[in-house]
Structures are given as C-alpha cells and as structure tokens.
C-alpha cells in the first residue's frame with residue numbers, strides 16, 4: 001500500500017512519486033526549498049562580494065540555518081540539493097573557520113560587551129524604521145515577501161549570539177576550571193570578560209571572591225570598581241567599602 005515518507009499517510013488510493021512523497025508534501029517541499037534557495041543565493045552573493053569578514057560570517061550563519069532545515073529532508077532520503085545539505089554544511093564550517101582565523105586579531109579591538117550593546121541599540125533603531133509590526137510578521141511568515149529586512153534581522157541575531165557566546169563560554173570554562181582547582185586559568189578567562197566589559201555579574205563576583213581569598217585586595221578593589229562602572233549594581237558599592245576596610249586591617253596585621 002502506498003505510504004508517504006513525510007506525512008505518513010497510507011492508502012491504496014494515495015499516489016506517491018519516485019521520492020515516496022504524496023502530492024501535498026511534494027509541493028510543500030518544493031515551495032519551502034524555493035524560498036530558502038533565494039535567501040541562500042542572496043547570502044552567497046554577499047559573501048562573494050563583501051570585503052568585510054564580519055558580514056561574510058553573518059551570511060555563512062544564515063546559510064547554515066537554512067541548510068539545517070533542508071537537512072531534515074536529506075535525512076528521510078529526499079535528494080534536495082547536490083551535493084546534499086550535510087556536505088554543504090561541512091563546507092560552510094570550513095569556510096567559516098578560515099575567515100575566523102584570518103580576522104582573529106581584529107576581533108578584540110572593541111570590547112565585546114560594548115560591541116554587543118552598541119549593535120543591540122543600532123538594531124533597535126533599525127526596527128523602528130520598519131514601521132508596523134504586522135509587516136514584520138509577514139516577513140517572517142513569508143520570507144520572499146521582502147528579502148532584505150528578514151536577512152538583516154537574521155544576520156543581526158546571529159551576530160549578537162556569536163558575541164555573547166564567546167563571553168558565556170569563558171564563564172562556563174572558568175567554572176569548570178575552578179572545579180578542577182585550576183584557579184590561575186579561571187582568573188585569566190574571567191579577566192578577559194572584565195576587559196571585554198561583560199555585562200553579567202559572574203566574572204566580577206568570582207574574581208572578587210578569588211582575589212579576597214588570595215589577599216590580593218588591590219585586585220579585588222580594581223574588579224569591584226569595574227563592576228560599578230559596567231553593571232552599576234548597588235551591591236558592589238557596599239563590597240567596595242568592605243574591601244577597603246579589609247585591606248587596611250590586613251596592612252596593620254602585617255606591620
């Protein structure tokens with residue numbers, strides 16, 4: 001009895017094509033593919049013409065997102081692209097790593113936390129220019145409705161995620177290292193996040209605790225001051241007073 005690979009319908013009256021798909025599923029997939037193909041072609045064009053590695057990386061991320069969706073067709077045996085999405089995804093990863101390596105030195109010019117905030121604000125401004133929210137909804141439902149705003153938003157979201165991930169990874173690795181007792185390496189990672197003006201409390205909190213334990217009161221005070229500048233939480237003002245008092249007491253004790 002004919003059975004559709006995708007929707008699972010099964011009936012003697014059902015006609016399935018050479019890929020094992022019913023008419024409904026086949027036309028759905030074709031439509032879905034066409035929409036994504038446009039975005040893929042557009043992104044590829046930007047990668048080839050842009051000289052800005054950040055733009056290129058953003059486009060690669062957009063392409064990856066669409067190939068991830070197409071991958072699910074490949075997995076049920078539908079020859080969606082040649083070469084198949086799984087191969088294209090691997091190639092994109094290689095391309096991505098090459099670009100990252102080549103621009104590694106440039107990445108650290110602007111503190112990442114600052115960059116994240118700047119880009120978020122810029123995006124907020126841009127959103128205002130898209131006037132009506134239902135227009136936005138149309139873009140999402142129907143990507144070919146107007147290509148550029150959709151791509152722009154996807155690119156933007158990926159860019160922010162990438163920046164945030166670098167800093168969140170450092171925090172997570174720092175936690176792991178602390179558990180293993182490698183405090184020195186954890187300090188390095190947390191200090192990188194402080195240098196990058198990370199806007200969450202974790203690196204500041206951990207560093208102040210570690211430095212106090214090590215009786216490095218000057219370092220503790222330096223980190224608390226940075227936290228006040230960047231996060232502005234009141235709790236750090238109290239901690240600053242406490243750290244100053246402890247520092248004095250410690251000095252006296254040594255004398």
Ligand SMILES: [Zn+2]
Nearest residue numbers: 004007022025
């Ligand atoms: Zn079907």
